[in-house]
Amino acid sequence: MTIHHAMPAFDFTTHRNHLGDRSSKWGNVDKFLGKKAAPDTLAMWLAQMDFQPAPCLQNAMELLRAEGEYGYFTGLDKFFEQISWWYETRHGWSPDPAHMFVTHGIGNAIGITLQAMTEPDDGIIIFSPVYNEFQGKIQRNGRTVVSSKLLVDEAGVYRMDLAGLEAQLTGREKAVLFSTPHNPAGRVWEVEELGALADFCLRHDLLLISDEIHHDLVFPGAKHVPTAVAAPQILPNLIAMSAASKTFDIAGLRTGYVIIPDEKLRTRFGALHRALDIQANRAGLELTRAAYTTEGAAWVDGLMAVLDTNRKIFCGGVNAIPGMSAMPMQSTFLAWVDFDGIGMTSEEVRQRITSDARLVPSPGEIFGLGGETWCRFNIGAPTSVITEAVARLQAAFADLQ
């Protein structure tokens, strides 16, 4: 007899829309726009989604509340073991729990890494356009940003230009800060590309900081392979990091983790991590543990089906507007849209999007070199919201049809 396990019913249709309240994405819309937003404005900027939380998270929160124990706690070893389990079942890597550190999110992990592993003014390479905070974190830590512009290939996706980067090197570069999968373009790097980057880093004695925070959000047709698995030769120079925060929308709990297979690097990182007394936040730890389970995995599978529908509706709708084109999305809930061919100033494009369509994407220039004519739209919301956003965009540019 075959037993069919029904997919649990998750709520991906109720919009978690917090305009004006304590959610930064919704509450800061006016500040972000620099003007009062219309009441039906749709926030599509900050990288967090608008779905109802996964039931496994709500249950974990309820258990915490019921227990009423908010003092010092145990469980860090279990947290690391569960991270290892998640990697093994979802990504084909079994990192050693003894190689892990907890951090207050990935921004914190990047800051500690830069401070522990590099010196003031050292060059830190980024592949641009990229998650805007990479540049900010490098600068605020007194290091120098070295931007290597990504190239668009004939399939319309980004490729690293390692030959161009090689010619750009001055000898002051110490590390590569790398988004894999890539924010804002949703690029899932292929094993060969990761291998070439690893070889490049080894050739130039560069640390590879592999930010894998988007690793769970990959669409059919692409496969994310952790850098440690795709290019094991880089293990002596690798600092990998991730979190459950993008996948499960728990960025407010400020919990991430760092994995350092190499002992020397681990000792160096560990010394600063201890000196700064970086310790786990219990709620973040418990919710990450609750997320990294079979129940959490079923929720992610359900989420990806919805995001897949959204990307088809959104990218299809955008590509139907003459002069606009969305980069093929291989991962994430972030759509990267080019306005270069539209024949308007970026001011006019922005005006139509924010005032006529009442949508608030992230302007491409914040992502650095190469992002100037682009916008990033967050499509991590119920499909009805994305359908509405596409209809508004099409109406705002209807004169181009």
Ligand SMILES: Cc1ncc(COP(=O)(O)O)c(C=O)c1O
């Ligand atoms: C590539 C990347 N790294 C890090 C972060 C932020 O991580 P955290 O909120 O844990 O600092 C983001 C958020 O969008 C991201 O896209």
